Amino acid sequence: MFAPLLAQIDNIAPMEENVGLFHLMQRGGWLMGVLFICSVVAVGVFAERMFYYKRCRMNVSEFLAGVLALVRRQSFQEAIVRCEEGHGPIVSVVTTAIYKRHLPAAELREVVREIAQLEIPRLEANVSLLGTIGYVAPLLGLLGTVTGMIEAFVQINRTSGTASVAELSQGIYTALITTAAGLVVAIPCYLAHNFLVAQVHGLVADMERAGIETIHTLTDLPRKDMISVPFSTASDKDTEKEPSIKKA
Numbered sequence: 001m002f003a004p005l006l007a008q009i010d011n012i013a014p015m016e017e018n019v020g021l022f023h024l025m026q027r028g029g030w031l032m033g034v035l036f037i038c039s040v041v042a043v044g045v046f047a048e049r050m051f052y053y054k055r056c057r058m059n060v061s062e063f064l065a066g067v068l069a070l071v072r073r074q075s076f077q078e079a080i081v082r083c084e085e086g087h088g089p090i091v092s093v094v095t096t097a098i099y100k101r102h103l104p105a106a107e108l109r110e111v112v113r114e115i116a117q118l119e120i121p122r123l124e125a126n127v128s129l130l131g132t133i134g135y136v137a138p139l140l141g142l143l144g145t146v147t148g149m150i151e152a153f154v155q156i157n158r159t160s161g162t163a164s165v166a167e168l169s170q171g172i173y174t175a176l177i178t179t180a181a182g183l184v185v186a187i188p189c190y191l192a193h194n195f196l197v198a199q200v201h202g203l204v205a206d207m208e209r210a211g212i213e214t215i216h217t218l219t220d221l222p223r224k225d226m227i228s229v230p231f232s233t234a235s236d237k238d239t240e241k242e243p244s245i246k247k248a
Contacts, residue, residue: 031144035137035181042133042185045126046192053199056088056123060206067094068217076101089119089203090210097214105219112211119207123200130196134189141182148175 063086070079076098083095096115100108151174 031140031147031178032181035140035178035185038133038137038140039185042130042189042192045130046196049126049130049196049199053123053196053203056090056203058086058088058090060090060210063090064094064210064213067098068213071098071214071217072221074221089116089123089207092119093207093211094214097211097218101218101221105215108215108218112215116204116207116211120200120204123203127193127196127200130189131193134186134193137186137189138182141179141186144178144182145175148172148178 067079067082070076070082079098080095083091083098093112093115097108097112100111103111149172
């Protein structure tokens, strides 16, 4: 009873034990090349952003404690030198506030806000590209699935419905490989994009904190660095020296 079935099982060709990446890309078609390029770009963007954020990261509490202590002593030049030792948007905001310390409080807040807004695009650079790859990669995999199934049905139509499994395997192979590759590229990209967005939000929050604390410290200082104007002017002194005119 089971003899014909066992005979068919014996005739099945053994599967390949080791399937390399290059072999999968060949069987997956040209879309595998596109997905591979997307993965390389995503890795490059993530590495570049992580390096940039690492340079921008600092202990904000320690940095502000050192700089603002110098500001309270009105050692502004030393505070600027201390800021120049760092790098990133936090340093730019604090340095700008110290340079513009002579402005009124409202104008100083506006200047610091403008500097912070100019720093945000630098923080968000190329992050949207990573999100785009994470969104497009599954669609490319779905496109490969559709083209693979079309290829399989074309083969069935070519053989008038008598196509063997071996003849259909190429189209099915393309469909499955591209779908899996699209998911393999999309899932890490999506996670990496969310991680980088969280890093941006953290740096923006630190930048806002640094700007607020620096402005409060500067506005609370006694304006000893401003030039004091005496109440009595030169013309008043001359008037006092003039002899008074006696009435006849």
